[in-house]
Amino acid sequence: DTGVSQNPRHKITKRGQNVTFRCDPISEHNRLYWYRQTLGQGPEFLTYFQNEAQLEKSRLLSDRFSAERPKGSFSTLEIQRTEQGDSAMYLCASSSGHTLHFGNGTRLTVT
Amino acid sequence: EDQVTQSPEALRLQEGESSSLNCSYTVSGLRGLFWYRQDPGKGPEFLFTLYSAGEEKEKERLKATLTKKESFLHITAPKPEDSATYLCAVQADSSASKIIFGSGTRLSIRP
Numbered sequence: 001d002t003g004v005s006q007n008p009r010h011k012i013t014k015r016g017q018n019v020t021f022r023c024d025p026i027s028e029h030n031r032l033y034w035y036r037q038t039l040g041q042g043p044e045f046l047t048y049f050q051n052e053a054q055l056e057k058s059r060l061l062s063d064r065f066s067a068e069r070p071k072g073s074f075s076t077l078e079i080q081r082t083e084q085g086d087s088a089m090y091l092c093a094s095s096s097g098h099t100l101h102f103g104n105g106t107r108l109t110v111t
Numbered sequence: 112e113d114q115v116t117q118s119p120e121a122l123r124l125q126e127g128e129s130s131s132l133n134c135s136y137t138v139s140g141l142r143g144l145f146w147y148r149q150d151p152g153k154g155p156e157f158l159f160t161l162y163s164a165g166e167e168k169e170k171e172r173l174k175a176t177l178t179k180k181e182s183f184l185h186i187t188a189p190k191p192e193d194s195a196t197y198l199c200a201v202q203a204d205s206s207a208s209k210i211i212f213g214s215g216t217r218l219s220i221r222p
Contacts, residue, residue: 033210035212040214041214041215042213042214042215043155043198043212044212045210045212048208050208056206056209091154091155098142098143098160098202099157099160100145100157100210101157102147102154102155102156104152104154105153105154
């Protein structure tokens, strides 16, 4: 299966700790997106990369969040000093055009 | 501000009972409208892209249509395996990289 891969699938952390998630996109896709989804809501845009360049970042994204995509391949999303409100599903998607292909997400629980 | 509103929030149908889901949007120039299906614990799965008013797309029991202000996802003679959350999303000319999602419609089909 050459779909979008996200690791870990689940992460439980204590408030104040830092966490990092990884996304491996479909290999030929140059665009990569991070979204956050809470229960009963649709995915909320966080940030977008074209190759290694981070071209757009949501105004809702606090400075505790940072994302990288070195060499335009895999991407990491780091959350520093986690808060209970950060508990959500973090989704990664990749595309070569308009169609987004999503991974199955990383579910973060902050206790 | 670009916005997507889906209705109803939840819909319960009997197997074979046809219905429609609504997606209303407000964007400053529509580049594309997308429908996705999401099963519990998984990432959204792409269904359709519509680009201009009057366009229709079909796949098995699903048909998507588009007007200048809204899109409908028609479900004909649904089966229990069609139970899922259906998400609508738009890509606007004002932000070609960002795709904005609605909150989704949770569809449940009873056998």
